[in-house]
Amino acid sequence: MKITAVIMAGGKGERFWPKSRSSYPKQFLSLTSDGETMIQKTIKRLLPIVDTEDIFIVTNENYVPLINEQLPDIPSENILAEPVARNTAPCIALAAAVISKKYNEDAVMMVLPSDHLIKYDELYTDTMRHAVKVAMKGENLVTVGITPTYPETGYGYIKFCSAADEDMAGVYKVDKFVEKPCRETAKEYLNSGRYLWNSGMFVWKVSSIMNNFKKFLPDMYEGYLRMRETALTGSFRETLAECFENFRSESIDFGIMEKAENIYTLSGSFGWDDVGSWLALEKINKTDECGNYVSGDVISIDTNRSIICGNKKLIAALGVEDIIIVDTDDAMLICSKEHTQQVKKVIETLKTCNRRDLI
């Protein structure tokens, strides 16, 4: 059976402004000291389990040049540009169409975000190999859960029930998906031992997921069939435009996962972080003895628990706490940690002021 990977790389990543811009979102940034971008890391860690020519990247047309630049080994026909963003369900249908045309509906798809971070690559590939086996076993939809290490309120959770069966050790039937909890609930989830973080990584055969599209999203299934017909031909682009024009915006979680049967999960413990805001930098990088994460030319005095990303000039931080400072060539953010989820407000203000050059 063919194993493929589908990398979802259409995200705008507004939460990393001013480093991320609409023309240069988070997946194309390097947020670690090794200089590799998020999407480069995503691809690199997959290579032990999937061939380069079987990695497909679904993205926005505007980002195709960036992908060519950062990932020159990915065949250009594997870069699938959506005419318009319609959330994850249409994105997956598009990739499924191309893969089933190129191979067949038995091919396994690992569907993966392009902008998450993983600390332990080997544990990751082990987990993914396991997930692929479960996916191959039948009409299973496998969602990769993450063993929670603290009561995070920024993630969705997966509640699992009993172990699947003897043949599938470490694999659990999913009871339900739950939204981002409040602090108290998150603590309960953590203590119960029955919940995993929802990583947004999925593994299934094309047939498994498309049968569920047929059942729960029949319009999109029609689109899938049409796209599959013209995939890898000259008229694909046109079909794509027509299909996406008609697709409504729909997430795979809401459209399929919360409704389907045969959902399994396995618990990954590979140091995963969704890098959802500037706060992630202090989780994924080393901090100094005052709890500061600092990069670039920075002097910090009486400064604690802060994230400071310098650019070309010296930044002197004096007596500040729990603050985020990010300098770039044309814009600088100074933000309290409590407001990291509101960086979008800056972008909205910039839109209002018609400062599109800075968005």
Added chain:
Amino acid sequence: MKITAVIMAGGKGERFWPKSRSSYPKQFLSLTSDGETMIQKTIKRLLPIVDTEDIFIVTNENYVPLINEQLPDIPSENILAEPVARNTAPCIALAAAVISKKYNEDAVMMVLPSDHLIKYDELYTDTMRHAVKVAMKGENLVTVGITPTYPETGYGYIKFCSAADEDMAGVYKVDKFVEKPCRETAKEYLNSGRYLWNSGMFVWKVSSIMNNFKKFLPDMYEGYLRMRETALTGSFRETLAECFENFRSESIDFGIMEKAENIYTLSGSFGWDDVGSWLALEKINKTDECGNYVSGDVISIDTNRSIICGNKKLIAALGVEDIIIVDTDDAMLICSKEHTQQVKKVIETLKTCNRRDLI
């Protein structure tokens, strides 16, 4: 009787880093929206009471080009460069030597800082005219006090006793000078009605102050006599170097004012501020409805009581409070309001790191 002004412009102004540098201290900066520098404002407000050729500027040799540039009307022989900084007493002796040589010991000197701000120029000139009259009247040393408007803990205070006499309405004999008080004491001072802020502005005849030098700082008085001998001649520079080499560092406050008789004060109410730290910007400029003082290209969201000075790039402040942000071409300060008196720590760190280009 000749009326002269002596502007003390040798200060380093480290508290305004990164805008102020050792090569460009506070008195040469513009901190208000009108674009005039502190020293330009100081000179301008004096013109109704003193002729340009009677304004003397005592400064550091390195700042002479800046003074020529910012104050082209001041005769170059009136710019008195100290070979080395020795605090205010030697600075005043030097100016006194030149003035008494050029005119005589009856000449009145208004001794003034170069980097303070005054809101109401007319009230200021009225007060200074009054002070000059008192100084002319005898061997009086006049210190200009400021009617306190709130319990400031960052200023020294002057305690005054009874009104001088009928001829000198509004003039008070000084009881004593007191150091920067704690909050509680400052409140008591304010409520008592017997205390004024010590502005560091003095008015006296050359003879009045030099007789006190003779009494309390006899070594410096000797230096004064030597400097006066060669003042306005070719060998002045050499004498100056010798005298300053021998002078110890001494403030006029400690060396003379706290010991002398005949100290008078009058209470100015002309909107004075010593602009002692970045905090002054919100006192001397208009703030927005959230209490922020903002200059340059700045977006502030959920941001309160902050001082933000942009430079060439956009600064977006999100969810921060009581913070000071100052951007310049090569360095940026982000500082809590509580730490404004510790900006020198940054300069010390820069010295330690041998980053002299940024000091």
